[in-house]
Amino acid sequence: MQERKDLLDAAAEFVDSGRFREELERLVAYPTESFSPDGRVALKSYLDEVIEPAFTAMGCAVERFDAWRGGSNSFLVASRHEDPDLPTVLCYGHADVTDGQAGAWTSGRDPWSLSDEGDRWYGRGSADNKGQHWINIVALRLLLEQQGRLGFNLVFLLEGAEEIGSPDLAEFAAEHTGLLKADVFIGSDGPRLAAGKPTVFLGARGGVSFELVADLRSGSYHSGNWGGLLRNPATTVAAAVASLVDGHGVIRLPELLPAGIPHSVAESLEVLDLAPNPGDPESDPAWGDRTLSPAERLYAWNTLEVLALGAGNPDKPVNAIPGTARASLQLRFVPGTDVAGMEQALRRHLDAAGFGMVDVKMGMSFPASRINPDNPWVSWAAGSLRASTGRQATVLPNIGGSLPSFVFADVLNLPTLWIPHSHPGCRQHAPDEHLLVDVAREGLQIAGGLFFDLANAASPASTGTHRSSTLTASSVS
Incomplete structure (x- = not known):
């Protein structure tokens, strides 16, 4: 017209x-x-x-x-x-x-x-x-x-x-x-x-942030004199993270995943081409749940990302076991995820895995x-x-x-x-x-x-x- x-x-x-x-x-x-x-x-x-x-x-x-x-x-x-x-x-x-x-x-x-x-x-x-x-x-x-x-x-x-x-x-x-x-x-x-x-x-997608914190002692101790005797909070937090998401980005804790992908959503993504735009970084084909298509991973599934990971001074390390370590993580999630029970699920999982000394501190969330x-x-x-x-x-x-x-x-x-x-x-x-x-x-x-x-x-x-x-x-x- x-x-x-x-x-x-x-x-x-x-x-x-x-x-x-x-x-x-x-x-x-x-x-x-x-x-x-x-x-x-x-x-x-x-x-x-x-x-x-x-x-x-x-x-x-x-x-x-x-x-x-x-x-x-x-x-x-x-x-x-x-x-x-x-x-x-x-x-x-x-x-x-x-x-x-x-x-x-x-x-x-x-x-x-x-x-x-x-x-x-x-x-x-x-x-x-x-x-x-x-x-x-x-x-x-x-x-x-x-x-x-x-x-x-x-x-x-x-x-x-x-x-x-x-x-x-x-x-x-x-x-x-x-x-x-x-x-x-x-x-x-x-x-x-x-x-x-x-x-x-x-x-x-929604998002919820949380920290894993191992605050084990007030100071650092010589790694030669105390190595093998004192629990290393950095090793502990790294292992706690790895128990939630593996080294290839696959979430390991079922409670952090959605119930599934609705048929209408999966169907709408079948025709989607995720060709990179100029200036975009190259995606890693071996990253994330490879049973899903790249479009499903991005738009129809959950991802757990480590936003920050810290212990000691990485720019100037010393020969000492640090006293504290923490990791900041964020779950990006789709509808069908039980976010209300997330803190309790994390606590149960960490306790069962022997990480009772790791505290869970929940941060900002949005549906x-x-x-x-x-x-x-x-x-x-x-x-x-x-x-x-x-x-x-x-x-x-x-x-x-x-x-x-x-x-x-x-x-x-x-x-x-x-x-x-x-x-x-x-x-x-x-x-x-x-x-x-x-x-x-x-x-x-x-x-x-x-x-x-x-x-x-x-x-x-x-x-x-x-x-x-x-x-x-x-x-x-």
């Missing part, structure tokens, strides 16, 4: 003209770091001066929940309700960014100034997440300018602390289910499968979630992406990393569609974070196409099937 093509052309022109870059430059200039007091001040200014005016200009009502309940997270909810008989979409983004790491960027780049190099726009937040949520906001603006109305109801939620684990987001959503009520969730965060592969993912790939909203979104790009969309049951997807899937009981506008090599959380110009251009067309189709074409909301296949963390196991 001509109107759809006109909207996609307008989206491409918005990027080609330099207008998107100009607006992104303004967004990046706000140092909205999650963890610092100055960052919280910048966050408020970002919401006050950029986000709220953008939504009020589109006729949205805006509600603010700054430092909600005195906590570290702030929320902004923009709503535009056109007709109770129209479908409602809930969109999401996060206004905070991770540490700017000023001084560590290549060629003296300033993380708070957008800089260009070839097809890349460098700046903190360019990809994670300001560039991505701004793409969706601009797409809504362009649709409204074209049609004079959206053609659906909109709720847009921005939070201010995703980079520190989205504190209070689940509680906020549970308390404001009426405000956030919708038929479908569309968010943009994380990367595509590859820069040239439009992607839809349906959830995220996993996914919806069923057979959900009708998934084929609807994939069809929209194909119509906008001329290419088959990659559908992932979940990404390997973590996002607060469970809040929308489990707390709000929504079909969750994540449509990322970034790529795996964007260097989010690191120096030299960047947004690819071509991905931003195509992303704006994809977002415009999605919103146009929601307004003008049949969707699961209009056929009454939008809830029938919504399977979340508790049911896809």
Whole structure:
């Protein structure tokens, strides 16, 4: 239809003209770091001066929940309700960014100034997440300018602390289910499968961190005089780790694994090609559970990784048995994993293996979630992406990393569609974070196409099937 093509052309022109870059430059200039007091001040200014005016200009009502309940997270909810008989979409983004790491960027780049190099726009937040949520906001603006109305109801939620684990987001959503009520969730965060592969993912793996600590004595003792008499905490912790995950990355403790891979998830991964992107490290074919395909290992199974391992001074070792040792580990897990019983399972296992002297200290955790790939909203979104790009969309049951997807899937009981506008090599959380110009251009067309189709074409909301296949963390196991 001509109107759809006109909207996609307008989206491409918005990027080609330099207008998107100009607006992104303004967004990046706000140092909205999650963890610092100055960052919280910048966050408020970002919401006050950029986000709220953008939504009020589109006729949205805006509600603010700054430092909600005195906590570290702030929320902004923009709503535009056109007709109770129209479908409602809930969109999401996060206004905070991770540490700017000023001084560590290549060629003296300033993380708070957008800089260009070839097809890349460098700046903190360019990809994670300001560039991505701004793409969706601009797409809504362009649709409204074209049609004079959206053609659906909109709720847009921005939070201010995703980079520190989205504190209070689940509680906020549970308390404001009426405000956030919708038929479908569309968010943009994380990367595509590859820069040239439009992607839809349906959830995220969860994560739980813990430490194994052997604190056996206050000091170190000469290895010649005491070797063979004193238990070495480093050897003990290394062995304790090896009892949980072997030297080839295979988890050995069954309680750390999911119940299985649902058929619909396995089927969706059969066509997935994990070809490396330029600059990616080479994967090791002998690493991980080799009874699973690489795609199943990454998207449908659990991994236990050692993040840090320490005893003594590895840079300057001495001839002494250290007194303490510790290992920091993280389990990335999919739905169907009994995380609630994890600490007890670890304790039982270590005791049975003779490692009663190793303490287990649990750290931060965040849930996993996914919806069923057979959900009708998934084929609807994939069809929209194909119509906008001329290419088959990659559908992932979940990404390997973590996002607060469970809040929308489990707390709000929504079909969750994540449509990322970034790529795996964007260097989010690191120096030299960047947004690819071509991905931003195509992303704006994809977002415009999605919103146009929601307004003008049949969707699961209009056929009454939008809830029938919504399977979340508790049911896809």
